[in-house]
Amino acid sequence: MPDQDDTITMGVVWEAGASEAPRGRELVHVPRPAPAADRLRAAAATWNTYAALAWSRRWQTAEAYVQDPDLYRETVDAAREEIRRERAQVAKKLDKARMRKDEAQVRLLSEQLQDLERRAPSALKMDALTLKARSGRLARQAAVPAAITLGPVAALALAGMWWPLLAWPAAWVWLAVQGHGIAVAEGAVSAAEAPAAVEPAAAPPPGAPRGASSDSVGASEQETAILGHLADWDRRSAGRGLDGVTPAPPSLDSLGIRVVLATSGRMTPEKLGKRLPEVRAALALPRGVRADLSPGDVGDQAVLRIRTRTPERDMTWRPGRAGIGVDSDTGRPVVLPKGRMLIAGTSGAGKSVLLRVVMAEALCAAEPTAVVYIDPKGEESGLWRGKLRCANTVDEILAVLAELDAESDERSAIMQQRRVSSWAPTEERPRIVVVVDEGAEIVSMDAPQDDVDLIRRLQPLATMGRSRGIDLVWATQKPLLGSGIPSQLNGVMQDKVVLKTAGRNENNQVLGADWSSHELELGGSALANTGGRGPDQAPIQVWDLSDDAAVLALPDAQPWAHRPAGKQPAEPEGIPPVLAAALALSEGARGVTGPEIADGCGLDLVDVQEALRAVGVLGDRFTRDGVQVRGYRRDALEEASRRYAQ
Ligand SMILES: Nc1ncnc2c1ncn2[C@@H]1O[C@H](COP(=O)(O)OP(=O)(O)OP(=O)(O)O)[C@@H](O)[C@H]1O
Numbered sequence: 001m002p003d004q005d006d007t008i009t010m011g012v013v014w015e016a017g018a019s020e021a022p023r024g025r026e027l028v029h030v031p032r033p034a035p036a037a038d039r040l041r042a043a044a045a046t047w048n049t050y051a052a053l054a055w056s057r058r059w060q061t062a063e064a065y066v067q068d069p070d071l072y073r074e075t076v077d078a079a080r081e082e083i084r085r086e087r088a089q090v091a092k093k094l095d096k097a098r099m100r101k102d103e104a105q106v107r108l109l110s111e112q113l114q115d116l117e118r119r120a121p122s123a124l125k126m127d128a129l130t131l132k133a134r135s136g137r138l139a140r141q142a143a144v145p146a147a148i149t150l151g152p153v154a155a156l157a158l159a160g161m162w163w164p165l166l167a168w169p170a171a172w173v174w175l176a177v178q179g180h181g182i183a184v185a186e187g188a189v190s191a192a193e194a195p196a197a198v199e200p201a202a203a204p205p206p207g208a209p210r211g212a213s214s215d216s217v218g219a220s221e222q223e224t225a226i227l228g229h230l231a232d233w234d235r236r237s238a239g240r241g242l243d244g245v246t247p248a249p250p251s252l253d254s255l256g257i258r259v260v261l262a263t264s265g266r267m268t269p270e271k272l273g274k275r276l277p278e279v280r281a282a283l284a285l286p287r288g289v290r291a292d293l294s295p296g297d298v299g300d301q302a303v304l305r306i307r308t309r310t311p312e313r314d315m316t317w318r319p320g321r322a323g324i325g326v327d328s329d330t331g332r333p334v335v336l337p338k339g340r341m342l343i344a345g346t347s348g349a350g351k352s353v354l355l356r357v358v359m360a361e362a363l364c365a366a367e368p369t370a371v372v373y374i375d376p377k378g379e380e381s382g383l384w385r386g387k388l389r390c391a392n393t394v395d396e397i398l399a400v401l402a403e404l405d406a407e408s409d410e411r412s413a414i415m416q417q418r419r420v421s422s423w424a425p426t427e428e429r430p431r432i433v434v435v436v437d438e439g440a441e442i443v444s445m446d447a448p449q450d451d452v453d454l455i456r457r458l459q460p461l462a463t464m465g466r467s468r469g470i471d472l473v474w475a476t477q478k479p480l481l482g483s484g485i486p487s488q489l490n491g492v493m494q495d496k497v498v499l500k501t502a503g504r505n506e507n508n509q510v511l512g513a514d515w516s517s518h519e520l521e522l523g524g525s526a527l528a529n530t531g532g533r534g535p536d537q538a539p540i541q542v543w544d545l546s547d548d549a550a551v552l553a554l555p556d557a558q559p560w561a562h563r564p565a566g567k568q569p570a571e572p573e574g575i576p577p578v579l580a581a582a583l584a585l586s587e588g589a590r591g592v593t594g595p596e597i598a599d600g601c602g603l604d605l606v607d608v609q610e611a612l613r614a615v616g617v618l619g620d621r622f623t624r625d626g627v628q629v630r631g632y633r634r635d636a637l638e639e640a641s642r643r644y645a646q
Contacts, residue, residue: 051179068277071130073536075133083119114492118491152166220308222289229282243267245272247261248261255307256307257305257308261293261304269299285306292307292329293305307329310328315544317550325524325540328540329537334531334540337530341471341530342493344484353544354526356546363557367430367431367603368577369425371384371387371434374397375392377392383551386556389559389560390559397442407429411469420614421467424579431469434461439476443483455488459486474489479509481509497527498517501520516535575644578601578612579644580641581601582597590622590624596631616640617636617637620636
């Protein structure tokens with residue numbers, strides 16, 4: 001890079017030409033003030049430096065854009081979104097077909113929906129699409145420079161036109177002006193200054209962030225580095241599409257670093273939300289450090305959370321705990337939808353503890369719920385006797401499966417008679433959670449030739465149990481098709497909670513290539529593909545119910561057993577409690593709202609809506625005290641209750 005001293009050497013001229021030098025006399029040179037031509041040459045060198053700076057920044061940005069590590073994730077997200085969209089369309093059609101009672105369409109669409117639920121983006125296809133996207137980006141980035149460089153040569157050679165060659169100096173001037181702008185914007189040079197300062201400004205020392213608050217005292221080494229990058233925000237964010245973002249002084253709390261980002265100009269918090277990868281790159285956040293952006297207190301602010309710390313939490317399970325655990329980032333309970341579920345995890349991953357949580361939650365549920373525990377190893381069952389129906393030996397397992405089969409058939413017959421499409425649990429016929437521990441054991445015990453047809457008996461529970469209020473939970477150490485989960489069940493066990501798996505192979509088989517369950521910690525860290533959770537979210541920390549005494553302290557309950565239809569208590573006791581409560585609450589009125597029923601029954605609003613939908617009552621509008629409200633009309637509730645009396 002030229003500097004001011006160069007003008008001295010550039011000003012050197014020969015006093016006499018070499019040819020004229022007298023023999024034996026050394027050539028001498030005398031410095032004199034630089035002529036205009038030399039000053040012009042120096043200025044050209046300066047602006048050339050600016051042009052080089054702009055070109056190098058442009059190149060870096062293009063390179064980062066083409067090699068963007070998040071491109072793969074974006075491709076997978078787009079593929080998933082497409083599947084989700086298709087699924088929503090088919091589900092909508094299915095609902096309509098159900099309302100029309102078009103059985104053929106319902107069957108066809110149900111199969112289509114199951115196919116779609118099973119479908120996941122294939123890793124190979126995602127690789128190919130990512131490569132295609134990178135090639136496209138590269139072609140777009142290279143198009144303009146290639147056209148400017150080669151176009152004039154081609155024009156000259158093919159058409160003899162010289163004037164397209166002017167594109168070269170024009171491009172040079174354009175780059176030089178941009179480079180100057182960059183240098184000025186970075187504060188490395190004033191508009192009038194020489195280019196010496198195009199050198200990047202030195203970063204402030206780590207740990208001395210811009211306006212660092214006293215909260216930053218006690219930062220770890222990693223946090224100190226990130227705080228240093230935050231302090232150097234202007235330089236590190238340049239050229240990343242983050243113009244108009246200004247960080248306020250950061251602070252440290254139990255979750256890590258928190259910093260408010262003010263936005264201005266064309267940047268808004270919403271746009272910034274889509275630029276998290278660029279923010280991560282600007283701050284050089286390590287891969288394992290999670291970060292998220294959320295709206296700030298003021299309209300033009302966003303809050304960046306860099307989760308470098310895990311807060312201490314009391315993770316002991318006790319009655320009243322919601323869901324299976326908490327999101328390890330946000331600390332919010334993770335409540336998964338009811339239904340069949342696959343639980344997988346290698347030895348020591350925390351399957352037994354998770355199953356305990358699932359069974360304890362079912363035992364304590366507000367909705368009438370029973371648990372059937374199929375435990376071929378038998379060790380765990382001792383803790384649950386008197387609370388659940390346990391089956392350990394082949395005979396016990398066959399017996400309980402036969403009872404479940406009969407129960408399922410009876411429920412189906414009752415549902416057809418009542419003209420409802422899903423089961424509303426009652427005290428007499430509760431929701432039944434069938435938990436199969438050590439699925440691989442069941443697979444190895446299965447011997448249809450000797451009438452030990454366990455898988456054949458479990459299959460209808462997996463496929464048809466859901467609408468009949470019977471949910472199968474299949475737990476296995478080896479989530480491999482065949483040995484750990486029978487192919488007959490695999491297709492329908494779409495909701496998965498996966499603890500640490502033995503390796504990538506197991507992870508790919510059970511969840512797919514865009515998940516990383518094999519990188520989880522042992523002892524209660526899990527991922528789930530249901531309940532709105534995805535591979536980008538932090539792991540779930542499962543509630544800790546490893547204490548045997550806590551299991552023994554759970555309330556005793558009458559273990560479930562099938563009572564043949566004739567032995568069921570007579571109607572109207574069979575009227576589902578939610579319907580009965582809705583009838584009582586709407587007495588003398590035109591209807592009752594969902595929240596009022598939820599309050600009256602001590603249930604969630606969603607459970608109330610599900611229960612009423614199951615008995616064929618849908619939400620509607622009615623007027624109350626001259627005001628239109630949304631809820632459940634009295635006449636619809638009465639109509640549903642009459643179906644039970646038939
Ligand atoms: N949610 C949890 N919270 C805290 N600790 C846990 C949790 N889950 C598991 N652990 C710890 O990990 C140990 C192993 O858990 P667990 O017995 O559930 O593993 P597993 O997957 O069933 O293994 P195996 O299949 O070999 O029996 C437990 O004894 C407990 O110390």
